[in-house]
Amino acid sequence: MHATALIAEDEPLLSANLQAELLRLWPELRIVASVGDGASALRQGLALQPDVLFLDIRMPGMSGLEAAQALAEDWPDAGRPLPLLVFVTAYDEYALHAFERAALDYVLKPVQPERLAKTCERLQAALQARAQSQPQGGDLALAPMIDQLRTLFGAGIAGASGAPGAAPAAPLRMIQASAGNTITMVPVSEVLYFEAADKYVRVITAVQEHLIRTSLRELLLQLDPQQFWQIHRGTVVRAEMIASASRDDAGKLTLSLRGHTDRLSVSRLYADQFKGM
Missing domain, CATH: 2.40.50.1020 (LytTr DNA-binding domain)
Incomplete structure (x- = not known):
């Protein structure tokens, strides 16, 4: 099916490889932009409103999770639904379990074609189901994404800047x-x-x-x-x-x-x- 995607990945070789594999596995997918930091992902995401957003977890400045959070907060009340999110990560099994609990898809670095093929199938099925359902406006369209992000943040990896769930021994006084x-x-x-x-x-x-x-x-x-x-x-x-x-x-x-x-x-x-x- 025809769809648009935005890629946010700060490593050019990985970004190029992901684009090439996506175009091979999903020829109808149109990559509307490729950026290398979270702030650009937010800006381009709001401007282009793609169907799918591939977000690297760790990027300069704003992380992929922070960009997803900002996108959910700044998304217009009326208009297209939020993009389907796929996180590109090198995290361990602890974090991957958190993504699964939140029903958010992910691909591991380096990207494996077999795993990416399954992700593409899931995305196509989700977009098809979205197209066949009644259009939702306002916060109703945002609710699923917000629930997913809450689950992910609750797992303790929202900072995405160090060890999952890292916390100080005692609160700051x-x-x-x-x-x-x-x-x-x-x-x-x-x-x-x-x-x-x-x-x-x-x-x-x-x-x-x-x-x-x-x-x-x-x-x-x-x-x-x-x-x-x-x-x-x-x-x-x-x-x-x-x-x-x-x-x-x-x-x-x-x-x-x-x-x-x-x-x-x-x-x-x-x-x-x-x-x-």
Whole structure:
């Protein structure tokens, strides 16, 4: 069947090999773009809206999993369904089991033609089933992908930057924020929320804002997940500082904080954290 695909792979030889094997196994498949980093995969994915997206797990900057997360969060409410995702990985059996639990397909590096042939068959069957089903709009079209990503993140490999499930022995208690020649000691217990800002993270307290030079992905590994909740790919909030969660007519969630005027948006991927009892 005719379909379009985007390949995100930072190793040119592997990318070229994957393209060649795909065209041999699935001649009707049209490769609309090939990129070498996660940010480009997100940008081109949103612009071209392919039927299938092959994502390398480890790429410069934004990882393949982070690109998939961002795609689910930024995908337009109306229009084509999200691409079917296939992760290209060199991970061990632990991670592969996580992909299987999430019903997300994967191919191992180096790509084996026999395994890729099975992936192509699965993709064709899924696209055929999608074409025959009633079209879905809005969040209904995103729901399956969001559920799959939640399962994958719950398996402990969402960071994709080190050993699966890696975590510190104890949560971070103090942040050392430097500005010029001064280092300010910020107790983590005073932080309202963290927000990604390019190569930095904004540390927001009730009275002050600091910048620390780290990624939110790295910082998350050091935080207590019971106290700090990720509500967006770029935002982590201290749970006890959430005063309320409001849903607008379009279904979007916004958080109000205790003793602070900032309001924080919750992405689709994390909306299920906020349910009435």
